Amino acid sequence: MDSRRRSTSKASTAPPPHMKMGVGLHQHHNDKELKASDALPLPLYLTNAVFFTLFFSVVYFLLTRWREKIRNSTPLHVLNLSEIVAIFAFVASFIYLLGFFGIDFVQSILRPSADLWANEDEIDDAQSTDESILKEDSRKVPCGAGFDCPPPQIVNKEIVSPPSLVPTVLSEEDEEIIKSVVKGSTPSYTLESKLGDCKRAAAIRREALQRITRKSLTGLPLEGFDYESILGQCCEMPVGYVQIPVGIAGPLLLDGMEYSVPMATTEGCLVASTNRGCKAIHLSGGAASVLLKDGMTRAPVVRFASAQRAAQLKFFLEDPNNFENVSMIFNKSSRFAKLQTIKCTVAGKNLYMRFTCSTGDAMGMNMISKGVQNVLDYLQNDFSDMDVIGISGNFCSDKKAAAVNWIEGRGKSVVCECVIKGEVVKKVLKTNVAALVELNMLKNLTGSAMAGALGGFNAHASNIVAAVYIATGQDPAQNVESSHCITMMEAVNDGQDLHVSVTMPSIEVGTVGGGTQLASQSACLNLLGVKGANRESAGSNARQLATIVAGSVLAGELSLMSALAAGQLVRSHMKYNRSSKDVSKVSS
Ligand code: ADP
Numbered sequence: 080m081d082s083r084r085r086s087t088s089k090a091s092t093a094p095p096p097h098m099k100m101g102v103g104l105h106q107h108h109n110d111k112e113l114k115a116s117d118a119l120p121l122p123l124y125l126t127n128a129v130f131f132t133l134f135f136s137v138v139y140f141l142l143t144r145w146r147e148k149i150r151n152s153t154p155l156h157v158l159n160l161s162e163i164v165a166i167f168a169f170v171a172s173f174i175y176l177l178g179f180f181g182i183d184f185v186q187s188i189l190r191p192s193a194d195l196w197a198n199e200d201e202i203d204d205a206q207s208t209d210e211s212i213l214k215e216d217s218r219k220v221p222c223g224a225g226f227d228c229p230p231p232q233i234v235n236k237e238i239v240s241p242p243s244l245v246p247t248v249l250s251e252e253d254e255e256i257i258k259s260v261v262k263g264s265t266p267s268y269t270l271e272s273k274l275g276d277c278k279r280a281a282a283i284r285r286e287a288l289q290r291i292t293r294k295s296l297t298g299l300p301l302e303g304f305d306y307e308s309i310l311g312q313c314c315e316m317p318v319g320y321v322q323i324p325v326g327i328a329g330p331l332l333l334d335g336m337e338y339s340v341p342m343a344t345t346e347g348c349l350v351a352s353t354n355r356g357c358k359a360i361h362l363s364g365g366a367a368s369v370l371l372k373d374g375m376t377r378a379p380v381v382r383f384a385s386a387q388r389a390a391q392l393k394f395f396l397e398d399p400n401n402f403e404n405v406s407m408i409f410n411k412s413s414r415f416a417k418l419q420t421i422k423c424t425v426a427g428k429n430l431y432m433r434f435t436c437s438t439g440d441a442m443g444m445n446m447i448s449k450g451v452q453n454v455l456d457y458l459q460n461d462f463s464d465m466d467v468i469g470i471s472g473n474f475c476s477d478k479k480a481a482a483v484n485w486i487e488g489r490g491k492s493v494v495c496e497c498v499i500k501g502e503v504v505k506k507v508l509k510t511n512v513a514a515l516v517e518l519n520m521l522k523n524l525t526g527s528a529m530a531g532a533l534g535g536f537n538a539h540a541s542n543i544v545a546a547v548y549i550a551t552g553q554d555p556a557q558n559v560e561s562s563h564c565i566t567m568m569e570a571v572n573d574g575q576d577l578h579v580s581v582t583m584p585s586i587e588v589g590t591v592g593g594g595t596q597l598a599s600q601s602a603c604l605n606l607l608g609v610k611g612a613n614r615e616s617a618g619s620n621a622r623q624l625a626t627i628v629a630g631s632v633l634a635g636e637l638s639l640m641s642a643l644a645a646g647q648l649v650r651s652h653m654k655y656n657r658s659s660k661d662v663s664k665v666s667s
Contacts (some may be wrong), residue, residue: 278308316388326350356634380472415439442589459468490587534563552600
């Protein structure tokens with residue numbers, strides 16, 4: 080076994096530390112691909128020159144000799160030493176030149192097998208886990224962990240993987256734990272508690288996962304994230320994190336304040352478009368918002384033996400005389416929880432009680448659930464025949480499109496409006512007031528009515544809501560109802576200017592709890608000036624954030640509607656290198 084084979088077969092059974100993480104090895108042929116010509120002792124151009132010269136010289140020599148033999152009537156097959164050497168040189172150079180002209184073809188065949196890490200010469204055991212992970216990594220993927228990685232080097236004709244730039248090195252002890260996770264004797268979910276080191280747990284889980292699935296996680300970074308910060312709060316069994324770019328739209332001039340709005344998205348045009356809307360709003364003197372309601376909801380479902388008993392509890396809860404008592408019990412859940420209303424609906428002998436409460440700067444799902452549980456426990460005293468089926472009975476309604484949210488509101492109900500000057504409509508939005516009003520009527524109102532939309536009387540509110548939610552650590556699943564929005568447009572000031580508004584009844588946001596405390600999301604909240612709890616007036620940071628969401632939606636609606644009205648949509652996508660296939664995605 081030659082040294083090259085020895086070194087690689089070792090790698091397939093006991094990979095060096097940087098390979099164990101499944102990152103170092105994969106960081107190859109980013110810059111330089113191996114070619115068949117790399118095997119030549121001289122540079123390609125010199126080798127070519129030698130063989131070209133040799134070929135034409137011997138051809139000339141043999142032809143001359145052939146002519147002389149014909150003239151002297153010497154038999155052609157009688158050869159002297161120089162002629163024998165010339166014939167060998169001719170054959171050799173001919174073969175080389177044949178190879179030379181077909182070299183691209185030869186390389187195209189050789190390339191896959193010359194792939195450093197998937198080469199059969201390199202890996203002895205075709206079934207090994209490393210092999211299958213590495214084979215997959217023959218893709219040209221960016222380095223994991225967000226580092227630039229040097230290409231592999233060739234040292235003494237051996238391919239040497241560069242040292243990994245990822246500092247995490249798994250020890251022998253880690254290797255044992257990985258094996259035990261792969262075998263199933265250590266449950267993956269126990270790693271954090273067993274090791275007491277979240278980063279190490281994630282690294283071990285990641286490596287075990289790669290071996291179990293024989294799939295590479297290259298490209299999913301591990302480094303650069305605080306795994307302690309998500310423990311028991313944001314995500315279980317982490318193996319890395321997904322990177323989403325954050326763009327900035329703005330300044331958004333809203334209620335006299337300027338905001339730079341962070342938007343986490345991979346949708347081209349979205350930030351640029353929202354930015355254009357912000358510009359139109361700014362040049363028109365800014366937008367104004369009004370918060371109509373602020374209350375999170377939770378609706379448990381309980382069952383009785385009869386509809387009559389269900390109705391009795393409904394009347395009890397809706398009786399104003401009982402409210403004080405019930406709210407006192409509810410509010411014990413948190414100093415920020417304040418019960419506002421209880422609205423009930425009956426389905427047969429089942430009762431749905433929709434509790435609404437303010438939750439300070441928290442989005443409030445945890446808080447309200449605790450309050451509701453307190454009340455259910457209390458009600459068991461007088462309604463012992465009440466069977467609690469579920470603390471959430473979908474009349475809340477969380478993360479589902481539902482008319483109850485559209486009509487009653489959930490979280491923050493906000494209206495945001497602005498008068499866009501006719502001049503700005505023309506110069507910035509490249510359209511005119513009448514075209515916008517007509518399009519809004521036919522698309523956002525009539526079109527959505529024809530489609531039977533539920534809260535979807537807008538062009539693309541969910542685009543902006545999702546991007547701002549992800550950037551600021553909100554629950555992106557609540558985008559379903561948080562994007563409920565009706566966009567209205569009307570010509571004002573004798574048809575010169577445009578009055579535009581968005582009405583959004585269920586914006587569910589918080590500035591404490593959940594993902595808001597993570598470093599990057601917290602930085603985005605900080606940029607908006609609404610990070611964390613508001614010490615002077617609990618809840619005002621979350622309310623301000625809701626108005627910013629609505630203001631950003633206003634900007635997004637203005638810009639997309641204008642692009643549609645001006646027929647600019649396709650052109651603007653082409654400018655940002657979007658394929659025409661994707662255009663429909665943005666226009667929603
Ligand atoms: P959610 O209810 O949105 O799921 P969490 O329960 O995770 O949020 O976070 C709310 C926590 O933050 C509660 O324990 C609450 O006591 C605390 N908290 C601190 N300051 C505030 C504030 N200004 N508003 C709301 N909650 C706050």
